[in-house]
Amino acid sequence: MVTLQHYLILSAALFALGVIGVMVRRNLIVVLMSLELMLGGVNLTFVAFSRYLGSIEGQIFVLFVMVVAAAEVAVGLAITVALFREKGTINVNDVNLMKW
Amino acid sequence: MIDLVWLIPALPLIGFVVNGLLTRRLPEQVIGWIGSAAVGAAFVLAVLIFVDLIGMDPGSRSHETIVYTWMISGDFKVPIGFLVDPLSMIMLLVVTGVGFIIHVYSIGYMHGEVGFRRYFAYLNLFVFNMLILVSANNFLLMFVGWEGVGLCSYLLIGYYYEKKSASDAGKKAFVVNRVGDFGFLVGIFLIFVTFGTLDFSAVLGAAEAKLAYGGLLATLITLLLFVGAAGKSAQIPLYTWLPDAMEGPTPVSALIHAATMVTAGVYMVARCSVLYSLAPMSMTVVAITGGATAFFAATIGMTQFDIKRVLAYSTISQLGYMFMACGVGAFASGIFHLMTHAFFKALLFMAAGSVMHAMSGELDMRKMGGLKKKLPYTHLTYIFGTLAIAGIFPFAGFFSKDEILFYSMERHPGFWIIGAVAALMTSFYMFRSVYMTFYGTSRVEEEAAHHLHESPPIMTVPLMILAGLSLVGGLVGIPMIHGWHVFGDFLAPAFAPAKAVMEAAAGHHGSGHHNVTLELVLMGVSLAIAVVGLLVARWMYVKDPSVPGRVVNRFSGLHSLVYNKYWIDELYDVVFVNSIVRFSRFLWKSFDELVVDGAVNGSAWLVRTWATGLRWIQTGLVKDYALSILMGVLAVIGYLVLR
Numbered sequence: 001m002v003t004l005q006h007y008l009i010l011s012a013a014l015f016a017l018g019v020i021g022v023m024v025r026r027n028l029i030v031v032l033m034s035l036e037l038m039l040g041g042v043n044l045t046f047v048a049f050s051r052y053l054g055s056i057e058g059q060i061f062v063l064f065v066m067v068v069a070a071a072e073v074a075v076g077l078a079i080t081v082a083l084f085r086e087k088g089t090i091n092v093n094d095v096n097l098m099k100w
Numbered sequence: 101m102i103d104l105v106w107l108i109p110a111l112p113l114i115g116f117v118v119n120g121l122l123t124r125r126l127p128e129q130v131i132g133w134i135g136s137a138a139v140g141a142a143f144v145l146a147v148l149i150f151v152d153l154i155g156m157d158p159g160s161r162s163h164e165t166i167v168y169t170w171m172i173s174g175d176f177k178v179p180i181g182f183l184v185d186p187l188s189m190i191m192l193l194v195v196t197g198v199g200f201i202i203h204v205y206s207i208g209y210m211h212g213e214v215g216f217r218r219y220f221a222y223l224n225l226f227v228f229n230m231l232i233l234v235s236a237n238n239f240l241l242m243f244v245g246w247e248g249v250g251l252c253s254y255l256l257i258g259y260y261y262e263k264k265s266a267s268d269a270g271k272k273a274f275v276v277n278r279v280g281d282f283g284f285l286v287g288i289f290l291i292f293v294t295f296g297t298l299d300f301s302a303v304l305g306a307a308e309a310k311l312a313y314g315g316l317l318a319t320l321i322t323l324l325l326f327v328g329a330a331g332k333s334a335q336i337p338l339y340t341w342l343p344d345a346m347e348g349p350t351p352v353s354a355l356i357h358a359a360t361m362v363t364a365g366v367y368m369v370a371r372c373s374v375l376y377s378l379a380p381m382s383m384t385v386v387a388i389t390g391g392a393t394a395f396f397a398a399t400i401g402m403t404q405f406d407i408k409r410v411l412a413y414s415t416i417s418q419l420g421y422m423f424m425a426c427g428v429g430a431f432a433s434g435i436f437h438l439m440t441h442a443f444f445k446a447l448l449f450m451a452a453g454s455v456m457h458a459m460s461g462e463l464d465m466r467k468m469g470g471l472k473k474k475l476p477y478t479h480l481t482y483i484f485g486t487l488a489i490a491g492i493f494p495f496a497g498f499f500s501k502d503e504i505l506f507y508s509m510e511r512h513p514g515f516w517i518i519g520a521v522a523a524l525m526t527s528f529y530m531f532r533s534v535y536m537t538f539y540g541t542s543r544v545e546e547e548a549a550h551h552l553h554e555s556p557p558i559m560t561v562p563l564m565i566l567a568g569l570s571l572v573g574g575l576v577g578i579p580m581i582h583g584w585h586v587f588g589d590f591l592a593p594a595f596a597p598a599k600a601v602m603e604a605a606a607g608h609h610g611s612g613h614h615n616v617t618l619e620l621v622l623m624g625v626s627l628a629i630a631v632v633g634l635l636v637a638r639w640m641y642v643k644d645p646s647v648p649g650r651v652v653n654r655f656s657g658l659h660s661l662v663y664n665k666y667w668i669d670e671l672y673d674v675v676f677v678n679s680i681v682r683f684s685r686f687l688w689k690s691f692d693e694l695v696v697d698g699a700v701n702g703s704a705w706l707v708r709t710w711a712t713g714l715r716w717i718q719t720g721l722v723k724d725y726a727l728s729i730l731m732g733v734l735a736v737i738g739y740l741v742l743r
Contacts, residue, residue: 019730023723092722099720 007048014041028083028090032076039069102152104145105182106167108192109231111142115224119217128216132207135220139203139227143196150189154590161186161593164237164301175296183237183300187594190435191234191367194442198359199227201562205450206351208558209457219259219349226252230360234367239288239298242368246284246332249361250277256356257348269344276341280331287324294321300371304597307374313605314380322375322382326389329365334416335393335423340669342416346408350453353408358415358449359442366422366438373431373598380605387427387511391518394420396666398525402532403663406463407452410533414489415445417522421504428515429602430507432591436577437504439587440496443573444488447566451482454555454563455537460548465533470542474552477560479538484567486534488574490527490630499574502626506579506619516622520629527633535641580616 014037021034043062050058084090115138123131153161166181203223210219229252233245251274258270288298294310294317295303311318329335334342345357356362369376369386376383394417401413418441425434456463458475472479488495491502501523508515544552554560577587592599640647652659661667717724 023727023730095722096720098718100715100718 004048004052007044011041011044011048014044026091026093028080028092031092032073032080036069036073039065102149102163102184103165105149105165105184105235108142108145108196109228109235112138112224112227112231114138116221116228119224120221123217128211129207131217131220135224136200136203136207138224139196139200142231143200146192146196149184150193153184153189158593178238178240178298180241181237182235184235185594186591187370187435188235190439190591192231194439195227195230195234195360198442198446199355201565202351202355202446202450205559205562208556209351209453210349215259222252222255223355226256226356230364233364237300239291243284243288246364247281249364250274250281253345253356253361256352257345259348259352263347266347269347273341273345276338277331280328280338283324283331284328287321287328290317290321290324304372304374307378308597308601311375311378313378313601318375318379319381322372322379323385325368325372326382326386329369330389333362333365333419333423335389335420336396339393339397339416340672343409343412346412350408350449350456354446354449354453357412358445362415362419363422363438363442366419366426366434369423369426370431370435373595374601376426377429377598377601383427383429387424387515390420390423390427391515392420393417394424394522395518398522398529399662400665402525402529403659405465407455407465407533407537408463410529411445411448411452414526414530417526418445418489421501421519424508424515424519425504428507428511430504431595431598432588433500433503433507435591436587437500440488440500440573443496443566443569444485447481447563447570448485448489450566451478451485451563454478454559457555457559458552459544460551462548465536467543467545468537469540469544470538471552472538475554477554477563481563481567482538483534484570486530488570489530490633491523491626492630493627494571494574496570496574498626499577499579502623503577503579505626506622509618509622520625523626524629524633527630528637531634531637532641535637539642540645580619
């Protein structure tokens with residue numbers, strides 16, 4: 001039997017993996033992908049609860065999240081391109097002009 | 101009109117504000133005349149109030165005008181109030197009148213000076229404070245004016261502030277004054293504790309009731325007040341600031357250190373005459389101090405070569421006469437001499453300024469000589485001033501000084517002797533200055549001789565006005581002929597309570613007839629003394645110029661002592677000044693630098709150390725910031741979940 005807990009654990013795992021990816025990975029594009037992974041996990045949580053509680057509101061919220069994710073990716077990739085033009089690298093560890 | 105008395109100090113105050121804040125780009129003439137007009141208008145108002153006053157019945161010539169209640173604290177009430185009575189009226193007229201003349205003279209004298217506007221602003225501020233001092237109706241307001249004139253004296257002595265000797269002199273004047281002010285303040289505290297109020301009318305009215313004749317309280321109060329007077333009026337031992345004060349511009353010396361500020365002490369003693377009459381021991385102290393100062397300063401004046409120093413010591417000496425008069429009970433005579441002294445001393449200083457002006461700033465009389473031809477008006481007016489101070493009939497000084505000597509003789513012949521010898525020395529050193537400056541062969545240096553010229557009318561006209569006053573100013577106090585001593589009769593109500601106390605103590609009433617023969621004899625002697633002084637000076641400085649050199653050689657030890665002012669400044673340095681300077685230095689190094697600076701610098705050091713430690717967090721890497729956001733979120737959620 002696939003219960004609510006299964007879905008929640010899966011989405012928690014997805015979210016955690018996404019967080020670790022954002023923290024640890026050096027390639028900016030991979031960081032953005034990890035960010036998407038986090039959003040995916042959250043979406044799954046919303047849908048699971050929507051099914052469990054019988055309310056459609058969860059799924060409507062997922063639509064909103066998807067819109068935001070799309071816009072965010074667009075901006076993120078634009079930043080990546082600009083960064084590459086300036087520094088010739090997309091290694092996040094090299095972007096440290098704000099260091100004291 | 102008499103209720104407008106508050107306007108008299110207000111006008112110079114307005115002059116100070118206008119000149120101090122507004123007139124920066126205006127020409128010298130405008131600035132100078134604004135300052136002079138302020139004082140001139142105050143003088144006109146004073147005259148109008150004087151007319152009002154004499155229109156009143158002689159027995160009730162005392163009017164108080166309260167303008168504002170300054171402070172109320174329980175039973176302690178201090179108003180801003182002004183007292184118009186014969187004594188304050190005389191002072192108001194003298195201060196505004198002589199002040200106006202000196203302001204006009206300054207327009208010419210200070211021409212071309214960089215700080216012209218600052219000078220006139222400070223001068224107006226000084227007149228404001230002096231007028232507050234003389235017209236106040238309570239001790240505290242008088243003390244405000246007292247401190248204010250001390251401040252202005254400091255500002256004006258140190259006018260040429262870039263010159264170290266001038267700024268040092270300003271500091272010295274202020275600090276020595278402060279010593280006296282301490283005594284004055286403690287005296288005021290005692291008065292408040294005894295009387296519960298500081299108003300003149302209340303205190304002086306209740307004096308006989310509250311203070312036992314010759315008692316400790318009366319003596320203590322009056323002695324403390326006299327300490328203040330000694331500081332302000334340069335008596336022994338607090339006189340050392342006045343000769344140094346000659347660093348200021350000459351009109352400042354004329355106004356502050358001759359005619360007005362230094363007379364504040366005499367005014368204060370005269371105002372408290374009834375208190376002094378109740379303390380005969382204090383009166384004796386005052387008289388002895390005054391006499392000793394008169395004698396002592398005159399001896400120093402005889403040896404000095406700087407013309408302004410001679411006049412400075414002369415001022416100290418004449419102030420001694422005024423205090424001696426008050427000390428022997430002749431308060432009106434002291435005030436009479438105050439007035440005549442204001443005329444001739446201001447004249448002498450301003451004429452000396454005129455000489456300096458002609459000599460391109462030279463002060464040393466050894467470099468002068470034979471200036472009579474080139475400076476006719478200056479010469480003539482200086483002679484008038486000298487005749488007045490020496491006490492030659494009918495000039496003003498004759499009447500006032502002679503009166504003091506007469507009353508001194510009545511009190512005790514010893515006082516007369518001191519006064520007479522000092523008068524002899526006064527006549528000598530004044531005529532010495534005349535002969536060294538204006539007569540004889542010219543010792544003027546080449547450089548200066550080219551610029552020798554008489555001063556412009558804006559300077560000589562004030563001199564002539566004061567010369568006229570020095571001539572006729574004494575005629576308001578002609579003694580012996582009944583009804584001709586207008587001055588004394590006018591002031592009588594102000595000193596009546598004191599007179600009553602003194603006569604009650606002496607055990608006889610109203611013996612108004614003093615010994616006429618004695619007075620005539622003493623007058624003759626005074627005149628003879630003055631003439632002898634003149635003749636000796638003429639012999640030593642015109643007839644036989646080798647005499648001074650020979651005298652100095654004969655008495656070289658004594659001369660050295662007197663010429664170096666009895667080494668009193670050096671003595672004070674060793675006894676008082678050095679230890680205080682050392683202590684101040686110690687406080688500076690140990691407290692100011694270690695504790696205060698340590699606290700301020702230390703808190704800055706603390707902040708910097710923290711910052712140095714904490715800035716490692718700012719790595720500039722986004723992932724670290726993301727990490728910190730994550731940590732924060734975990735903390736909040738953890739708290740909410742575990743609650």
